[in-house]
Each structure stands twice: as structure tokens, then as C-alpha cells.
Amino acid sequence: AQSVTQLDSQVPVFEEAPVELRCNYSSSVSVYLFWYVQYPNQGLQLLLKYLSGSTLVKGINGFEAEFNKSQTSFHLRKPSVHISDTAEYFCAVSLPPGGYNKLIFGAGTRLAVHP
Amino acid sequence: GAGVSQSPRYKVAKRGQDVALRCDPISGHVSLFWYQQALGQGPEFLTYFQNEAQLDKSGLPSDRFFAERPEGSVSTLKIQRTQQEDSAVYLCASSSNPQGPGETQYFGPGTRLLVL
Numbered sequence: 585a586q587s588v589t590q591l592d593s594q595v596p597v598f599e600e601a602p603v604e605l606r607c608n609y610s611s612s613v614s615v616y617l618f619w620y621v622q623y624p625n626q627g628l629q630l631l632l633k634y635l636s637g638s639t640l641v642k643g644i645n646g647f648e649a650e651f652n653k654s655q656t657s658f659h660l661r662k663p664s665v666h667i668s669d670t671a672e673y674f675c676a677v678s679l680p681p682g683g684y685n686k687l688i689f690g691a692g693t694r695l696a697v698h699p
Numbered sequence: 700g701a702g703v704s705q706s707p708r709y710k711v712a713k714r715g716q717d718v719a720l721r722c723d724p725i726s727g728h729v730s731l732f733w734y735q736q737a738l739g740q741g742p743e744f745l746t747y748f749q750n751e752a753q754l755d756k757s758g759l760p761s762d763r764f765f766a767e768r769p770e771g772s773v774s775t776l777k778i779q780r781t782q783q784e785d786s787a788v789y790l791c792a793s794s795s796n797p798q799g800p801g802e803t804q805y806f807g808p809g810t811r812l813l814v815l
Contacts, residue, residue, distance in 0.1 A: 588741075616801035627703065627790065627806035628742070635801040674741050678801065685794065685802050686732070686755065689741030 586611040586677050590690035598698050599667055605660040605693045607675030615677040617658040618687065619649055622672040631673075634658060645669070670697045701725070703807035705791050711813045712781045720776045720810045724793030731774050732804060733766055734790040742790050748774060749797050781814045788812070 591606040609615065616635050620628040632643025639651040649660045658675060672692045678685045704723045712718050724731050730749055734742035735758075745764070747755040750771040759766070763782075768774040778785055788811050792804040 590741075618801075620806075625808065627808045628792075629806070630803050633801050633803070676741075685730075685797070685799075685804065686744050686747060687734075687742070687804060688744070689734075691739070691741050 586615060586679070586688050588675050588677055588688055588690035590673075590675055590693050592693050593691065594694045594696065596696045596698060597665055600664050602663050603661065603665050603669075603695065605673050605675075605695065607658045607660065607690060609656050609658065609675075609677050611656075611677065613679065615679060616685070617649075617651060618676040618678070619643065619647070619658075619660050620674045620676060620689075621645075622674065622692075624671075628674065631660070665695070665697050667697050667699060669695060671695060703791055703793055703805050705789075705807040705810050707810060708808065709811050709813075711815065713815055714783060715780050716814075717777065717779045718781055718812065720778075720789050720812070722774045722776070722791030722807060724772065724774070724791070725795075725805055726772075728793035728795050728805075729771075730794045730797045730802070730804075731768060732792040732794075733774070733776050734792065735760075736788040736790055736809070738787070745776070745789075778812075781812075783814050786812055786814045 618633045619631040634651045675690045676687045733745040736742040744758040748768040763779045765777045788809040790809045791807045794802045
């Protein structure tokens with residue numbers, strides 16, 4: 585069975601500093617990988633996804649993530665964060681074609697950006 | 700265009716009461732998912748519809764949970780005889796192409812259910 589582990593439940597960081605949110609997954613088959621962001625009282629919004637091809641994926645709001653198959657990781661990075669990036673971030677996997685893209689989420693990482 | 704909407708946004712129920720949660724997906728979206736998000740946790744899959752057909756209900760925690768999508772658009776998640784452990788945010792998501800690789804799911808704002 586597939587599972588997702590987000591290694592940090594909370595990440596505090598100062599504004600304009602770089603940040604990395606870590607995600608590891610386990611699966612016996614290839615998967616698709618996603619990062620979603622959840623702002624307070626809002627639904628989840630897709631930041632980026634990895635399906636195939638280049639292992640470095642660029643998303644919205646200046647975020648990027650790198651797929652590392654050997655380490656089964658998909659860490660999210662941003663070189664300079666803003667106060668507005670304060671939110672909950674979820675890493676997720678889904679199965680490749682043949683399924684219907686059911687998402688399996690990690691427990692989330694709360695990013696707190698301080699001035 | 701309009702995104703996924705859910706109603707009510709908040710629901711307080713007494714233990715033992717039945718509740719119904721509504722999801723309006725993006726118009727034309729074939730796939731519809733329900734997820735349950737407990738406090739401090741990531742969303743967990745409950746059930747999946749392709750049009751009006753419920754193809755996967757493996758995540759429903761008990762037979763008190765029931766979902767339907769009779770006309771292939773609006774969906775309702777019903778919880779009978781609510782228990783305190785049912786307190787959570789219930790998220791609905793839709794996507795356009797069930798066979799599309801890594802198809803993006805668009806999420807609604809959720810219904811926050813509190814069972815007293």
C-alpha cells in the first residue's frame with residue numbers, strides 16, 4: 585500500500601528566508617506526486633505535481649519540488665518566503681493510469697512565516 | 700468560472716442525529732471525491748463517483764456513512780446516527796477526466812462537522 589510521510593509537522597521561518605518542506609513516500613509501484621496548500625477556512629489548492637519527465641517541477645507562487653526516486657522523496661522548496669505563504673502544506677500521491685487518481689495525503693506541514 | 704461549493708459550511712449536530720452534506724462540483728466534471736479531514740491530519744479518502752456510479756466506497760468508515768450522486772452532478776454525503784468521532788471537515792473534490800494522468804482535483808472549502 586502507498587503511504588506519505590511529512591517529516592515536519594511545523595516549520596517556522598523568517599520572511600525572505602528559504603524554506604524546504606520534506607515529503608517521503610512509500611510505494612511498490614510508480615506514483616504521481618502532488619503538493620497542495622490549504623489556507624485557513626479554504627479548500628486545498630494545487631501547488632504543483634510530478635507525473636513524469638524532468639525531476640524538478642515548478643509550481644505557482646514561486647514554489648518548486650524535486651522528485652528523487654532513489655530516496656523516494658518529493659521535497660518542496662521556495663528560495664524566499666512571504667508572510668502570505670503562511671498555510672498548511674500537504675504532500676500527496678496517486679496511482680498511475682488505470683486508476684482514478686485517488687489521493688493519499690500526508691499529515692501536513694504548517695508553515696509559519698514571521699516578519 | 701465557479702469552483703466546487705459545499706454546504707453547509709458549518710454543522711453542529713447532537714450525537715445520534717442524522718446529517719446531510721452537499722457538494723456542487725465544477726460543471727461538467729465527471730469525477731467526484733469525498734475526503735474526511737480530522738483535526739491536525741491530512742485528508743483521507745472516503746468515496747469516489749464517476750458520473751452517477753459509485754466506483755469506490757472503500758474509505759467509508761462504517762455503514763452509517765452513505766453517499767449518492769443520482770444525476771451525475773450534485774452529491775450528498777449522509778451520516779446517520781452521528782458519533783463524536785465523526786467530527787471532522789468533510790472535503791469534496793472534482794476533476795474532469797477520470798483517466799487523465801495525474802488529473803488535478805479541485806477542492807471545495809469543506810463542511811466542518813461538530814458532533815456534541
